[in-house]
Amino acid sequence: MALTAINGINLNISVKGEGHPVILIHGVGGESKHLSALIDRLSSHFKTIALDCRGHGLSDKPAQYTLQDHINDIIGVMDYFELPVATLLGVSMGSYIAQGVAIAAGERIDKLVLTVPKSNGLTSSVHRLMHEHASELEGLNLHEIFAHLLRYFTYDAEAMKAHMEIFDTELPPEQFAAANKALAGFDFRGDLGKITAETLVISGKYDGLNPPEEGRECAKLIPHAAFVEMQYSGHAPMYEEPEVYMKAVETFLLMGRPKFHTTVLHYAINLVNHFLGLHNIDIGRLKVRTALYEKAAFPETSIQDISMELQEWGIRHELKTVPCSIADATTFPTLAIVRMREEELLAIIEKVEGDQIYLNYYSTDTVPFSASELTVLQYLDIKEIIVDKAFCEACRQEDLSRQEAYADTVFAVEDFMSEEECNYMIDYCERHDLFNRSTIGAADGTYAVTAYRTSYSAFITTSKQDPVFNAIIERAANLMEVDAARIENLQCVRYGEGQEYKPHFDSSGKGMKRKATLLVYLNDNFEGGGTVFPEIGLSVYPKKGMALSFTNLDEQNNDLIYSLHGGAPVTAGTKFACNIWVHP
Known part of the structure; x- marks a missing residue:
C-alpha cells in the first residue's frame, strides 16, 4: 500500500502481480482490502491495481466530492501508471465509476466487469434502503443498521454476519454521508451504448440494493455485454458464492487474450494446428492454412470443413452432433463446437473428468468448466490416428522452402x-x-x-x-x-x-x-x-x-x-x- 498523489489528493493504492493491468474499485463505505481474496486470485494472471477511492479507507477524505471526481481519479491512476489500456472491475459504487470511465475514456478500457451494478440512481442504493426501512432503524447505530438490513440484500443474512466488515464501514457518519451524496443523481443510460469494452455484468438474485433487473438493464444497454445472475447471492456475490463468482470473473478476463500469434480472423487455423500438435502431427502451418483458406466460407470455417481435412490427414473420426455426450468420446484431446453464454465457438476439449470439461480456446492454456457452464454441440469422436510420416515431412519441407523464399x-x-x-x-x-x-x-x-x-x-x-x-x-x-x-x-x-x-x-x-x-x-x-x-x-x-x-x-x-x-x-x-x- 502506498499513498499516491492523483488529481490533487492522496489515494491509497496497492499493486500486485504482473501482466495485463486490472483496476479494482470497491463499493461505497468500503475499502480495497475488502477485495483482497479477488486480488489474490487475479494477481496470478494479471497486474492488479486496487485503490481506496477518495473519501474512503486510507485515502484523503475531502468534505465533499462527486462521482465525476471518482471517474477522474481512475483515469488519473491510469495516467500515473502510464497504462494505455486497462481492464476495470467495479463492485456496486465501483461499478458506477467503471461505467463512467468506460464512457469517458472508452478507447483505454478493453474489458469491464460490473458487479451488482445499476445504470442510474437518484441517491445511493444504501441511502435508499435506509430510507425505505427508516422506522425499523430508529435508535440503531451504523453497525446495528447494517446488521439489520442484511436480510434485505443478502441470500443468507445469518451467514453473512461473519463478513460484516465489508458492510460495517469505518467511516464516521459525516464522511459516510459525503460518500453517499457523491452518488446522487447519476444516469448513464443514454451513454452506455458508447462503451466499446467487452463487458461482464454480475448480479445477485436476492440483492435488494441493486436488484438483478438493474444489472440486466446495464447489460442490455452496453453493446458487448453478457449478464450473469447468481442464484444464491445478494449484494456480495464474492463472499456469498466466492468460487462461482471468482471463476466467472477469471474465465471472462482470460477469454479473448490470444496467445496464438495471429488475429482472431485466423483463429480456426491456429486451433487446428495446436490440435494436430497435441496428437504429434506436424504438417506445417502452410498446409492447414491453405486447406481452410480455400473453403468457400472462409474465414467462417465450419467444423464440417475441418472434419473433412482431418480425415485426409489421418485422424479417423465420426462427427457427433447434439444430442451427444462428450463423456462418451473415444479419444482426447478432440475438437468441438461449444456454446458458452450464448456464444458458439470452436474449442479443443482436452479431457473430461467427472463434471469438469477442460478446454483450450483462444489460447494454448487449459481452462476447466463445469458441464453446466457450457453445451457441447458437436465433437469429433476420434477412432484412429494414422500418421503418414512421409506426407508430414513433405508438407514441412514445402513450408520451410516457402518461408525461405518469402524471406528473400x-x-x-x-x-x-x-x-x-x-x-x-x-x-x-x-x-x-x-x-x-x-x-x-x-x-x-x-x-x-x-x-x-x-x-x-x-x-x-x-x-x-x-x-x-x-x-x-x-x-x-x-x-x-x-x-x-x-x-x-x-x-x-x-x-x-x-x-x-x-x-x-x-x-x-x-x-x-x-x-x-x-x-x-x-x-x-x-x-x-x-x-x-x-x-x-x-x-x-x-x-x-x-x-x-x-x-x-x-x-x-x-x-x-x-x-x-x-x-x-x-x-x-x-x-x-x-x-x-x-x-x-
Missing part, C-alpha cells in the same frame, strides 16, 4: 525519407490533431478498437495535394514499380510506451486488399518497437528514414501467411512510422 523478398531501403520529411510528417499530424486510437478491420468491413492494437493512427487524407507527401508517394511508386494511383493516402502511426500491434496481416481476409507494404520509420530515439515476422523468424529494428518493403498477397491476391507481422511493444519513448500501402 523482404528488403530495406535506408534514407528512403529524409530527416526533414520524417520530422515534417510527425509535426503535420500532431499540429492538425490527426491521431486517433487505431482500429482493427474485420472481414465484414467493420472496424473496432481492441487491446490487440493499442497504437494511434493518423490518416493523411490530403497526401496527394501536399507537395512533400506527394513526393513521397511518387518515390514509393517508383521503388515498388507501380502507378502512383495504386498507392493509398499515407498513414502515420504513433506508439507510446507499452503500445503495440500484435502480429497481423495488412490485408483483411476477403475485405480490403493491399498487395504490398512499405513501412517507413520516422524516428529511432526510442527503445523496443521492432517489426517482427513470426512466420519467418525475422525481426527488424527501426532506423530513422529507412523503409521496409514486404509483399502481402500472392498472385491470386490471397494473403501470404509469411507476411504476418507485428509492431513489438515500445519499452521507452515514442515511436513514429509511416505506412505506405500498394493496392493490387
Whole structure:
C-alpha cells in the first residue's frame, strides 16, 4: 500500500502481480482490502491495481466530492501508471465509476466487469434502503443498521454476519454521508451504448440494493455485454458464492487474450494446428492454412470443413452432433463446437473428468468448466490416428522452402525519407490533431478498437495535394514499380510506451486488399518497437528514414501467411512510422 498523489489528493493504492493491468474499485463505505481474496486470485494472471477511492479507507477524505471526481481519479491512476489500456472491475459504487470511465475514456478500457451494478440512481442504493426501512432503524447505530438490513440484500443474512466488515464501514457518519451524496443523481443510460469494452455484468438474485433487473438493464444497454445472475447471492456475490463468482470473473478476463500469434480472423487455423500438435502431427502451418483458406466460407470455417481435412490427414473420426455426450468420446484431446453464454465457438476439449470439461480456446492454456457452464454441440469422436510420416515431412519441407523464399523478398531501403520529411510528417499530424486510437478491420468491413492494437493512427487524407507527401508517394511508386494511383493516402502511426500491434496481416481476409507494404520509420530515439515476422523468424529494428518493403498477397491476391507481422511493444519513448500501402 502506498499513498499516491492523483488529481490533487492522496489515494491509497496497492499493486500486485504482473501482466495485463486490472483496476479494482470497491463499493461505497468500503475499502480495497475488502477485495483482497479477488486480488489474490487475479494477481496470478494479471497486474492488479486496487485503490481506496477518495473519501474512503486510507485515502484523503475531502468534505465533499462527486462521482465525476471518482471517474477522474481512475483515469488519473491510469495516467500515473502510464497504462494505455486497462481492464476495470467495479463492485456496486465501483461499478458506477467503471461505467463512467468506460464512457469517458472508452478507447483505454478493453474489458469491464460490473458487479451488482445499476445504470442510474437518484441517491445511493444504501441511502435508499435506509430510507425505505427508516422506522425499523430508529435508535440503531451504523453497525446495528447494517446488521439489520442484511436480510434485505443478502441470500443468507445469518451467514453473512461473519463478513460484516465489508458492510460495517469505518467511516464516521459525516464522511459516510459525503460518500453517499457523491452518488446522487447519476444516469448513464443514454451513454452506455458508447462503451466499446467487452463487458461482464454480475448480479445477485436476492440483492435488494441493486436488484438483478438493474444489472440486466446495464447489460442490455452496453453493446458487448453478457449478464450473469447468481442464484444464491445478494449484494456480495464474492463472499456469498466466492468460487462461482471468482471463476466467472477469471474465465471472462482470460477469454479473448490470444496467445496464438495471429488475429482472431485466423483463429480456426491456429486451433487446428495446436490440435494436430497435441496428437504429434506436424504438417506445417502452410498446409492447414491453405486447406481452410480455400473453403468457400472462409474465414467462417465450419467444423464440417475441418472434419473433412482431418480425415485426409489421418485422424479417423465420426462427427457427433447434439444430442451427444462428450463423456462418451473415444479419444482426447478432440475438437468441438461449444456454446458458452450464448456464444458458439470452436474449442479443443482436452479431457473430461467427472463434471469438469477442460478446454483450450483462444489460447494454448487449459481452462476447466463445469458441464453446466457450457453445451457441447458437436465433437469429433476420434477412432484412429494414422500418421503418414512421409506426407508430414513433405508438407514441412514445402513450408520451410516457402518461408525461405518469402524471406528473400523482404528488403530495406535506408534514407528512403529524409530527416526533414520524417520530422515534417510527425509535426503535420500532431499540429492538425490527426491521431486517433487505431482500429482493427474485420472481414465484414467493420472496424473496432481492441487491446490487440493499442497504437494511434493518423490518416493523411490530403497526401496527394501536399507537395512533400506527394513526393513521397511518387518515390514509393517508383521503388515498388507501380502507378502512383495504386498507392493509398499515407498513414502515420504513433506508439507510446507499452503500445503495440500484435502480429497481423495488412490485408483483411476477403475485405480490403493491399498487395504490398512499405513501412517507413520516422524516428529511432526510442527503445523496443521492432517489426517482427513470426512466420519467418525475422525481426527488424527501426532506423530513422529507412523503409521496409514486404509483399502481402500472392498472385491470386490471397494473403501470404509469411507476411504476418507485428509492431513489438515500445519499452521507452515514442515511436513514429509511416505506412505506405500498394493496392493490387
